[in-house]
Amino acid sequence: MEELEKIKQELGEIQERNRRVEADKAWETSWTRKILIAGLTYVVIVLFFLSADIPRPFVNAIVPTLGFILSTLSVPVVKRWWVKYIPNSRE
Numbered sequence: 031m032e033e034l035e036k037i038k039q040e041l042g043e044i045q046e047r048n049r050r051v052e053a054d055k056a057w058e059t060s061w062t063r064k065i066l067i068a069g070l071t072y073v074v075i076v077l078f079f080l081s082a083d084i085p086r087p088f089v090n091a092i093v094p095t096l097g098f099i100l101s102t103l104s105v106p107v108v109k110r111w112w113v114k115y116i117p118n119s120r121e
Contacts, residue, residue, distance in 0.1 A: 064102050071095050
């Protein structure tokens with residue numbers, strides 16, 4: 031009976047870990063996270079451009095922020111391609 035309880039406890043721990051992993055994955059792929067990082071990126075770049083006396087810092091900070099957004103949009107596409115083709119070529 032003791033072994034059954036141990037197995038139940040281990041199963042519960044695995045299920046709890048899976049819930050945490052799934053929540054982390056949901057956060058990593060969420061639009062909330064992407065928008066938050068894009069906003070913070072924009073603010074940091076504006077502050078840097080202001081301190082460096084770069085002309086039109088509010089407009090010029092849009093370019094690197096858009097670069098970030100485009101990179102986050104393209105990463106899932108590249109990942110799907112990589113998962114489909116690259117591991118198979120190693121066999």
